[in-house]
Amino acid sequence: MPYLRRDLIEPRVYQEVIYARCKERNCLVVLPTGLGKTLIAMLIADYRLSKYGGKVLMLAPTKPLAVQHAESFRRLFDLPPEKINVLTGELPPEKRKELWEKSVVITATPQTIENDVLTGGISLDDVVLLVFDEAHRAVGNYSYVFIAKEYLKTAKHPLVLGLTASPGSDEEKIREIIKNLGIEHIEVRTESSPDVKPYVHGISFEWVGVDLPEIYREVLSILREMLKESLKPLANAGLVSSASPDIPKREVLQAGSRINHALSQGDSSLGSLMKHQAKAMKLHHAIELLETQGLTALRAYLKKLHEDRSKSSRELMEDPRMRKVVYLLVQAKESGIDHPKMEKLKELIGGQLGRKPNSKIIVFTNYRDTGKKIVEELKNEGISVERFIGQASRANDRGMSQREQKEILDRFSRGEFSVLVATSVGEEGLDVPEVDLVVFYEPVPSAIRSIQRRGRTGRHRPGKVVILMAKGTRDEAYYWSSRRKEKGMFEAIKKIARELESKTKEERAEIREKAPESAGMNRGKITPLDAFLKPRREELPKASESKEGESPNIEKAKPERPTGEAREPPIKPIFVGRPQGIVVYVDSRELKSGVPKLLKDLGAEIEVRTLDVADYVVSEEVGIERKSANDFIQSIIDGRLFDQVERLKKAYEKPVIIIEGELYGIRNVHPNAIRGAITAVTLDWGVPILFSSDKEETAHFIYLMAKREQEERKKEVRLRSEKKALTLAERQRLIVEGLPNVSATLAKRLLKHFGNVERVFTATEEELREVEGIGEKKAREIRKVITAPYVEDEIE
Numbered sequence: 148m149p150y151l152r153r154d155l156i157e158p159r160v161y162q163e164v165i166y167a168r169c170k171e172r173n174c175l176v177v178l179p180t181g182l183g184k185t186l187i188a189m190l191i192a193d194y195r196l197s198k199y200g201g202k203v204l205m206l207a208p209t210k211p212l213a214v215q216h217a218e219s220f221r222r223l224f225d226l227p228p229e230k231i232n233v234l235t236g237e238l239p240p241e242k243r244k245e246l247w248e249k250s251v252v253i254t255a256t257p258q259t260i261e262n263d264v265l266t267g268g269i270s271l272d273d274v275v276l277l278v279f280d281e282a283h284r285a286v287g288n289y290s291y292v293f294i295a296k297e298y299l300k301t302a303k304h305p306l307v308l309g310l311t312a313s314p315g316s317d318e319e320k321i322r323e324i325i326k327n328l329g330i331e332h333i334e335v336r337t338e339s340s341p342d343v344k345p346y347v348h349g350i351s352f353e354w355v356g357v358d359l360p361e362i363y364r365e366v367l368s369i370l371r372e373m374l375k376e377s378l379k380p381l382a383n384a385g386l387v388s389s390a391s392p393d394i395p396k397r398e399v400l401q402a403g404s405r406i407n408h409a410l411s412q413g414d415s416s417l418g419s420l421m422k423h424q425a426k427a428m429k430l431h432h433a434i435e436l437l438e439t440q441g442l443t444a445l446r447a448y449l450k451k452l453h454e455d456r457s458k459s460s461r462e463l464m465e466d467p468r469m470r471k472v473v474y475l476l477v478q479a480k481e482s483g484i485d486h487p488k489m490e491k492l493k494e495l496i497g498g499q500l501g502r503k504p505n506s507k508i509i510v511f512t513n514y515r516d517t518g519k520k521i522v523e524e525l526k527n528e529g530i531s532v533e534r535f536i537g538q539a540s541r542a543n544d545r546g547m548s549q550r551e552q553k554e555i556l557d558r559f560s561r562g563e564f565s566v567l568v569a570t571s572v573g574e575e576g577l578d579v580p581e582v583d584l585v586v587f588y589e590p591v592p593s594a595i596r597s598i599q600r601r602g603r604t605g606r607h608r609p610g611k612v613v614i615l616m617a618k619g620t621r622d623e624a625y626y627w628s629s630r631r632k633e634k635g636m637f638e639a640i641k642k643i644a645r646e647l648e649s650k651t652k653e654e655r656a657e658i659r660e661k662a663p664e665s666a667g668m669n670r671g672k673i674t675p676l677d678a679f680l681k682p683r684r685e686e687l688p689k690a691s692e693s694k695e696g697e698s699p700n701i702e703k704a705k706p707e708r709p710t711g712e713a714r715e716p717p718i719k720p721i722f723v724g725r726p727q728g729i730v731v732y733v734d735s736r737e738l739k740s741g742v743p744k745l746l747k748d749l750g751a752e753i754e755v756r757t758l759d760v761a762d763y764v765v766s767e768e769v770g771i772e773r774k775s776a777n778d779f780i781q782s783i784i785d786g787r788l789f790d791q792v793e794r795l796k797k798a799y800e801k802p803v804i805i806i807e808g809e810l811y812g813i814r815n816v817h818p819n820a821i822r823g824a825i826t827a828v829t830l831d832w833g834v835p836i837l838f839s840s841d842k843e844e845t846a847h848f849i850y851l852m853a854k855r856e857q858e859e860r861k862k863e864v865r866l867r868s869e870k871k872a873l874t875l876a877e878r879q880r881l882i883v884e885g886l887p888n889v890s891a892t893l894a895k896r897l898l899k900h901f902g903n904v905e906r907v908f909t910a911t912e913e914e915l916r917e918v919e920g921i922g923e924k925k926a927r928e929i930r931k932v933i934t935a936p937y938v939e940d941e942i943e
Contacts, residue, residue, distance in 0.1 A: 433449070
C-alpha cells in the first residue's frame with residue numbers, strides 16, 4: 148500500500164529521475180540546498196515500505212533538523228502520528244526503545260542511534276531504508292560511520308541514501324564517504340544542471356574589497372616581525388619550511404606535533420622549541436584576527452593572553468613591541484577606529500533595507516565576539532537584528548538552547564526582525580529561512596561551508612551573496628581557496644561517479660569473489676569495494692588490515708559461523724574468528740571515547756552500565772581503567788591519580804590501567820614527574836600499566852584480556868563495586884578518616900599510636916600532637932568536632 152500522499156506533492160523531473168535510480172541501490176545524492184532532497188527520501192521511503200514493510204530511519208546531525216524531518220513525514224505520509232517519532236538523547240533509553248518498537252518512520256540524531264545500537268536497545272535488522280542527511284559528515288569517528296557499518300551487516304533488506312549539498316573538495320575524503328556508507332551510485336546536480344536550472348533563481352555574487360587604515364598596517368608590521376622571530380628557531384631545526392610569517396598555520400601546528408612526538412620517544416633535544424612554537428601559534432592567530440575581524444577582536448584576544456599565565460603568553464605580553472601594539476589599539480579605540488568592513492556592512496544592509504524594507508538578511512561570521520560587535524553596531528543604526536549562536540557556552544557568553552534557536556528562527560521567518568547574525572551553526576543542519584541577502588563578513592577556506600552559506604538564498608526568488616575582504620590580507624587567500632576547493636569538489640565527485648558507473652555487474656561480481664568479507668555485502672548484496680574506492684596509487688597496508696594467507700594457522704582454526712549470522716566487520720581483530728559470547732561491561736561515560744564501538748567491531752558483546760570503579764570490566768577479577776594521556780597527567784596535577792588507583796585495587800583482584808596517546812610534551816609537566824607517577828603506580832600499588840597509541844590499540848588490549856579471561860580461564864563476568872563488606876580494620880580507618888583534615892595515611896598513624904578508635908576520640912590536644920602530621924591547629928579542630936554540642940541544621 149502507498150504511504151506518500153501524492154495528492155499533496157508534485158515531484159520535479161530531476162526528483163523522479165533520482166528516485167528511480169536510487170530506490171534499489173545505495174546512493175549518494177549531491178543536490179544544492181533548497182532543491183528538495185527530503186522529498187526524494189520520502190519517495191524512496193514510500194517505495195521501500197510498500198515493498199518490504201519494516202521501518203525507515205532518517206538521521207540528521209541536530210535535533211531541530213530531526214524534528215523538521217519528522218514534521219515533513221507527518222504532513223505527507225498517510226500514517227498515524229504515533230507511527231512517526233523523533234529519537235534524541237533527551238528521551239530516556241526505555242522510552243526510546245518503546246517508541247522504536249511501535250514506529251514505522253523514525254528520525255533521529257546519530258549519537259542517539261549509535262548509543263542504542265551499542266547497548267542493544269534497538270536493532271537495525273528491519274530498517275528497509277537508512278537516510279543520512281548531511282552525508283559529508285560520514286568520515287573519521289562520526290556516528291554515521293559506525294551506524295552504516297552495523298546496518299549493512301545486520302539489515303534484512305538494506306538500502307542507504309546519503310544526502311548532501313557539498314560532499315567535500317578532497318577526493319580522498321569523498322572516497323572515504325563512499326566507502327563508509329557503502330555507496331554504489333552517485334547522483335550529482337549543480338545549479339547549472341539542465342534539469343535543475345529552471346528551478347534555481349539567480350544568485351549574484353559580489354566581492355567587496357576594503358582598504359585597511361594606516362594603524363592596521365603598523366600593528367600588522369609589528370606582529371609579523373614578532374612571528375618571524377618566533378619561527379626562526381623552528382626553521383633552523385627543520386620543523387617548518389621557512390621563517391616567513393606567511394607560512395600556513397598548518398605547518399606551525401605540525402611542528403608542535405613533531406616536538407611532542409620527539410619528547411614522547413625520550414628525545415628532549417626539541418623541548419626548548421615548545422615555547423617558540425606556542426608563541427608562533429598565538430601570533431599567527433592574532434594576525435588572522437586583525438586582518439579578518441578587526442581591532443576589537445584583537446584587543447579581546449590580547450586581553451585573554453594577558454590573563455593566561457603560560458610562559459609563552461607571559462613572554463609575548465612582556466615584549467616591548469607587544470606593549471606598543473596595545474598602546475596603538477588603545478589609541479584606535481579612543482579614535483573610534485575599527486575594521487573598515489563594519490562600515491561597509493552597515494552600508495550594504497542599509498542599502499538593501501532601503502530598496503526593500505521587509506528584506507531578510509543573514510550575516511555570517513566565524514567569531515562570536517565579532518558577531519556580538521556587529522549586533523551592537525547595527526542596533527545603534529536602528530536596524531532590527533538578532534544573534535544566532537551554538538549551544539556551547541564560553542566565558543561571559545552563554546550559548547543558546549535548541550528552544551531559543553528555534554524561537555529566533557521562527558521570529559526571523561515571521562519577519563519580526565530584519566538581520567540575523569550567525570556563526571557557523573547557521574550554515575548547516577538547521578532550517579534557516581530563505582533570505583534576500585547573505586553577507587560573508589570574512590571568506591571561509593572551506594568549500595562545504597561556503598556552499599552551505601550560499602544555500603540560504605536564491606531558492607524561490609533571486610538572491611545576492613556579498614563577500615567582504617580586506618585587500619592584501621589572508622581574506623583574499625581564503626576566498627580563492629574556497630573557490631578552488633569547490634571546483635575541485637565537483638570534478639572529484641563526477642569522476643568517482645563515472646568510475647562507479649563504469650563497473651559492470653560482471654566486474655563487481657569478480658571483485659566480490661576476491662574479497663568476500665567486504666563491508667556492506669550482506670546476504671548477497673553488492674556494494675563498492677575498498678580496492679576500487681581507494682585513490683589510484685600504491686599504499687602500504689594499514690596496521691588494522693590483513694591480507695589473505697598472512698596467518699594460515701589462525702585462519703584454519705577459525706570457528707564456523709552459524710548459518711545466517713551477520714558478517715564480520717571489515718576491521719581485523721586480534722583473533723580472526725569472531726568469538727562466541729565475549730562480554731565487556733562498559734561504563735556509560737566511555738561511550739564517547741569510541742572504544743566501545745571498536746570492541747563491538749571486534750566481536751564483543753557490550754553491556755553498558757554506570758560503573759562505580761573502572762571503565763571496563765572483563766571478568767570478576769579484572770577491571771580496567773582507561774586514561775587518555777592528557778587525563779593521566781591532569782590526575783597527577785590535581786592529586787586524583789592515587790585515590791583512583793586505590794579504589795581500583797580494592798575493587799578488583801587484577802586491576803589494569805591503560806594510558807592512551809602520547810604522554811610526554813603535551814602539558815608543562817616534567818617527564819621525571821610523569822615517570823615517577825608511573826613507577827609509584829606499578830611498584831607501590833602493584834597495578835600494571837599498558838601503553839596504547841590510540842583507541843584502536845586500546846580496544847585490542849581490552850578484547851584480548853576479555854578473551855583470555857572468559858574463554859581460556861573460564862572466568863565469569865561479574866561486576867564488583869567498592870561497596871563490598873569492609874574488614875574491621877577498614878571500618879576503623881573509615882571512622883577516623885571522618886575527623887577534620889585526617890587522610891587515610893594519618894588515620895593509620897593515629898590508630899597505630901593509640902591502639903583503637905576509642906582512644907583516638909578521647910585523646911587530648913597534647914596527646915594528639917604527639918602523632919606525626921598533627922600540629923596545634925589540626926589537634927584543636929579534631930577536639931572541637933569531637934566535643935562540640937550537636938545542633939540540628941536549620942532548613943532554610
